[in-house]
Amino acid sequence: MGHYDGGLPRxxxxxSWVLRCEGPTANLDSTYFDARxxxxxxxxxxxxxxxxxxxxxxxxxxxxxFERECVVAVGRIHKIxxxxxxxxxxxxxxxxxxxxxxSPLAKDGxxxxxxxxxxxxxxxxxxxxxRQMGTLEGHQRQGHASxxxxxxxxxAVKQWGDCTGFLQARVAAIPFYESQGWVCFEGEYIVxxxxxxxxxxxxLNNSQTGGE
Numbered sequence: 001m002g003h004y005d006g007g008l009p010r011x012x013x014x015x016s017w018v019l020r021c022e023g024p025t026a027n028l029d030s031t032y033f034d035a036r037x038x039x040x041x042x043x044x045x046x047x048x049x050x051x052x053x054x055x056x057x058x059x060x061x062x063x064x065x066f067e068r069e070c071v072v073a074v075g076r077i078h079k080i081x082x083x084x085x086x087x088x089x090x091x092x093x094x095x096x097x098x099x100x101x102x103s104p105l106a107k108d109g110x111x112x113x114x115x116x117x118x119x120x121x122x123x124x125x126x127x128x129x130x131r132q133m134g135t136l137e138g139h140q141r142q143g144h145a146s147x148x149x150x151x152x153x154x155x156a157v158k159q160w161g162d163c164t165g166f167l168q169a170r171v172a173a174i175p176f177y178e179s180q181g182w183v184c185f186e187g188e189y190i191v192x193x194x195x196x197x198x199x200x201x202x203x204l205n206n207s208q209t210g211g212e
Contacts, residue, residue, distance in 0.1 A: 017072075019063075019064050020064075022060070023155075024057065024059060024060060026056075031070065033051045035070075036074050039135065040132060044194065053076075053089070054088075059076040060152060061075070064147065066139065072135060072139040073145060074133070074135075077155070079163075080126075080127045080129055080166070085102060086101050086102040087099060087101045088129075090191065097191060097193050099168055099191055102201075105121075105124060105125075111185075113183060116183065118201070119164060119203075126163040127165075129165070130165060133149065133167075133173075145176060153165065162203075162206075163204050164201060164202075165202045165203070166200070167199070169184075169197060169200050171197065178200075182201065185199055
């Protein structure tokens, strides 16, 4: 059972869980940011303010609520501006760490770890980026992350059309993203204060996301 608004999925009921997907300009309350903080920032010693990103208003957000009260899984996707190669601040703080660019947005002829070529620079955009994916401990391994990720991929295609997806995965999360069709490229690198990451990509279109 679902409800749609402006072409984007808003509600999907799954027993005791509700999937919500909204944005850009999503109406996000403190429970969303509290879940993001508890999953992604608190374990690293960050303050609660680090749960917010400067461009949250420009992103599409998806999250799962348990019994319509507690947010247990979160994620977001945004369109990478045409004058950007993907580098962005990791928090709203003035001294925030900046995540690196995605090289395929700046250079033709690249291939991923499986040997697949990237689209050329004339075709690789629109490009989008998945960020801030996480599930609260105690609610993991129940399919919530894949549900959120698929909702974001589908919403991005509805909002921006066929696009090239990018993300920067913590190394421990790489097997999960690989299981969802994402592929690594280039080598591992450190995001200061966060840890070891690898960039990944995936073509997003109706056939890939299950759209009509």
